[in-house]
Amino acid sequence: MTLAEKTIAYEREELLTGCQAVAQAVRLADVDVIAAYPIRPYTEVMDNLSRIIADGQLDAEYIVADSEHSQFEIVKHASSVGARAFAGSSGTGWMYGFEALVVTATDRLPVLFLVGNRALDDPGAFGVEHNDALAIRDMGWLLCWATTAQEALEHVLIGYRVAEDPRVRMPMALALDGAFLTHSQHMVRVPAAETVRRFLPPFDLGDRRLHPDNPISIAPQVNEDWVMELRRQNWEAARRARRVIEQAYREFNELFGERYGTPFFDEYMTDDAEVVLVGLGTVAMPARTAVRRLREHGHRVGYVNLRWFRPFPGPELRASLARFRAVGVIDRDFAHGSPDDGGVLLHEVRSCLYPLPERPQVLNFLTGLGGRDISIDDVTSMYEQTLAAGRGRALEPAVRWIGVREEAARGVPEERRP
């Protein structure tokens, strides 16, 4: 008898937005402490959680903080005393709490944060961009993107499981594209609480838990005498996280049915593909549609949806992408002034491919910024350009803007200025 046969994996199916699915997952994870401060598009998570608690479905402390900085500090230290803790934010709110985010990682406290991706101020835009979540990429966080409400729900559970593992103990950020996922409704199968309990053991911080019986000091002052060793410990934890993630998906699949093939990324119609696009988040939707349409016309194209950004699946992605003649990297972010002025994901993917003796051609598409729609036509054009590059044509420039109004981007002409 397998584990799955002994339990009901999913108890019901309902229509949920990405935010609602995350709130349901927080309930299922039996979180102890939630701190909140409103900012779109994350706000719907905190609003739903307050309702879930008021309805008696979750017994948790719920604190509306005075700002993100205090919000993040509250959950961080709730975690240090042994509470499973949850917070979330978006865009500029996430950045306002950045000081706390950094130390949550260096203190190795496995809090889970939801990031409803949003453009950074100024201007005060609400639409999706990935720079908010990506800002923590070098800080010792786990960072992963969901593309559907189902994945969002399940990755809260997988996230806590990985983050709290004694081999890891890193904070976890789960990113959802603002509006396109946070506020779109999907049919979601809600896992049974009993099965979740089997997957996600109670939180135990072991001998690092702050308790009168276990006097320890958190974040003591150390300098050149210790900092390097501490950084090394973070480095080791991030390295170990890869195997812990794989194990978590294996057990998740066992309990909930074969939900996930590979943990770190999933591939769509890549078996015989000549070229692929790689992206993060909901761009997977128009991309998969474009793949199907292009294949109807005989183009062998595929899509690689990168789920985990930290830890980055270096060897796995390298082995996968080595099979293609060209790779187009989609960035819903910017890295101004970086090599070739490409996006963040470009640099990660390109450096991941560098050790290969024969590398695919790599193009970069900057697109969908500030919540601009990435249409099927946009993605089709990216595929056409990547196919050409795969055949050795039109390799320059490496970095291309898709969906930008070029003329408007040049600014208001002198004569039209007030």
Next chain:
Amino acid sequence: MGFKDKLKEELFPTIWCPGCGIGLIMTQLSLVMDDLGLDEGNTVLVTGIGCTGRMGGYMHFDAVYTLHGRTLPVAEAIKTVRPELKVIVVSGDGDQASIGGNHLLHTIRRNPDITVLCNNNEIYGLTGGQAGPTTPQGTKTVSSPAGTTTTPVNLQGLVNTSPHAFYAKTTVYHQGALRKAIREAIAWPGFAFVDITSQCIENNGRRIGFPSANEMLMHYKREFRPAPPGSSALESHQLGIVRGTPEERAPAGVAAPSGGSPSRGEAGSGEGEE
């Protein structure tokens, strides 16, 4: 010139919900500005993120739509570099008292000559109606379905930690008192804070049982009373002005408010002079 010249009517209707109290503040601010001869040449608006903060975009003034909570350092910076300008801050209760609370605490101490109009709708309006720093205890909001458990910030007490500050309490129903408060606050030589109770009908009022914005205005009419002359502090639901002692080092070119500079303790009624 009329007060309408202060407004970008071409952008109307505004983004605010029908019945929102913010428009009533904008109207009175425009009227006072017209009276005092304030225009884009001598006045700057600094607004905070939130529904209230959108006011800067609807008025013919140079305006900075600051980061959430940061109006006061921005206003202070402008006033420091261009002391001859009038600097008027318009922002929400959340912006001022929550995420910007630390700035409020310390700006009060430095007593710069700026005016703050705080649209106190007792809620985070723009984000959908979560309980904020001024939400009365027990209020049911989307972040407190069973009622808030925390006590609200005492804005009057906070502002009056400075012996020099000006604090006025009014509502958007009491348009005369509102206009007087705005006018005196702008003329005050130092930090002046106008605490304006107003209705967020969509993300607060309806949820706590008010069928319409008008019902909220009628509620303010019933509940609020002018403070008796001579009160040194305002009780809740009292309208009036509490003035500190103007600081000696008042910047050149700024006149004391008409009628002298009374020390704290004289709470004017503020009601209905228009």
